[in-house]
Amino acid sequence: AQSVTQLGSHVSVSEGALVLLRCNYSSSVPPYLFWYVQYPNQGLQLLLKYTSAATLVKGINGFEAEFKKSETSFHLTKPSAHMSDAAEYFCAAKQTGAQKLVFGQGTRLTINP
Amino acid sequence: DTEVTQTPKHLVMGMTNKKSLKCEQHMGHRAMYWYKQKAKKPPELMFVYSYEKLSINESVPSRFSPECPNSSLLNLHLHALQPEDSALYLCASSQPPRGLAGGELFFGEGSRLTVL
Numbered sequence: 206a207q208s209v210t211q212l213g214s215h216v217s218v219s220e221g222a223l224v225l226l227r228c229n230y231s232s233s234v235p236p237y238l239f240w241y242v243q244y245p246n247q248g249l250q251l252l253l254k255y256t257s258a259a260t261l262v263k264g265i266n267g268f269e270a271e272f273k274k275s276e277t278s279f280h281l282t283k284p285s286a287h288m289s290d291a292a293e294y295f296c297a298a299k300q301t302g303a304q305k306l307v308f309g310q311g312t313r314l315t316i317n318p
Numbered sequence: 319d320t321e322v323t324q325t326p327k328h329l330v331m332g333m334t335n336k337k338s339l340k341c342e343q344h345m346g347h348r349a350m351y352w353y354k355q356k357a358k359k360p361p362e363l364m365f366v367y368s369y370e371k372l373s374i375n376e377s378v379p380s381r382f383s384p385e386c387p388n389s390s391l392l393n394l395h396l397h398a399l400q401p402e403d404s405a406l407y408l409c410a411s412s413q414p415p416r417g418l419a420g421g422e423l424f425f426g427e428g429s430r431l432t433v434l
Contacts, residue, residue, distance in 0.1 A: 239422055248322075248408055248425040249361070295360055299421065304349060304374060306423055308360035 207232050209298050211309035219317045224268075224283040226312050228296030231277065236298040238279040239306070240270055243293045252294075255279060266290070291316045321345050322426035324409050330432045333399060339429045341392040341409030350392040351410040351423065352384060361408055367392060399433045406430050 212227040230236060237256050241249040253264025260272045270281045279296060296309040322343045331337050341350065349368045353361035366374035367386040381403075383395040392409055407430075410423040 237421070241425075246428075246430070248324075248427045249410075249423075251422055251424070254422050304366050304368065304421075305363060311358075311360050313358075 207236060207298055207300055207307045209296050209307050209309035211294075211296050211312050213312055214310060215313045215315065217315040217317060218286050220288055221285050224281070224286045224290065224314065226281040226294050226296075226314065228270075228279045228281065228309060229277050230279065230296075230298045232298070232300065234300065235272070235274055236300045238270075238272065239297045239299075240264065240268070240279075240281050241295045241297060242266075243295065243311075245292075249295065252281070286314075286316050288316050288318070290314060322409055322411055322424050324407075324426035324429050326429060327427065328430045328432075330434065331396065331399065332434050333401075335399075336395070336397045338396065339394040339407055339409075339431070341394075341426055342390055343409075343411040343424070344390060345411060345424065346389075347411035347413055347424070348389055349412045349421070350386060351412075352382075352392065352394050353408040353410065353425075355406040355408055355428070365394075396431075399431075401433050404431055404433045 208231045210229045239254045240252040243249050252268050253262045255262050255272045263269045268283045294312050297306050299306045325340045352364040355361045364378045365384040370386045381398045385393040406428045408428045409426045412421045412423045
């Protein structure tokens with residue numbers, strides 16, 4: 206069965222520093238991959254998605270992610286953190302033709318002034 | 319602004335009450351979902367409707383009853399809930415996966431349910 210692992214339940218960076226949130230998937234066939242962000246007491250907002258068109262995917266709010274098949278990874282990065290980036294981030298995967306979206310456990314991002 | 323609208327935003331109910339959560343989307347999506355999210359956890363899939371038919375039920379207790387009256391609306395009827403059912407209930411919609419289409423989910427803001 207498909208699974209998604211997010212390394213680090215909590216990541217803390219300084220404002221202006223690089224943000225790196227890690228995500229690995231388990232599948233012999235690369236799935237569709239997504240990063241979602243959830244602010245407190247809100248729903249999930251799609252940041253970006255990988256659907257095999259390009260390995261480097263750019264998303265909203267300055268985030269991007271790189272798909273690496275050899276490492277079965279889809280890490281999320283942002284060059285310079287803003288205070289407004291503080292939120293919970295979920296990596297998710299879906300197999301081709303499947304309806305079920307499999308989520309990782311989430312990473313809480315804290316930004317220090 | 320989200321294009322998936324959920325009402326009510328907050329709901330408090332007793333264990334003997336009957337209530338409903340409502341979800342509406344106008345993006346022309348033909349798949350709609352109910353997820354349950356507990357604090358500090360990822361969303362857990364409950365139900366999926368595809369073309370107005372129930373396609374996935376993740377062994378959800380019968381005290382939760384979904385309904386899809388048409389392609390834009392999704393309801394979740396609640397009856398005889400337990401305090402442990404208190405959670406954020408998220409509705410989502412997508413195009414059913416087809417070919418190379420990624421079928422990403424668009425989520426509503428959620429309904430915060432408290433069962434006393």
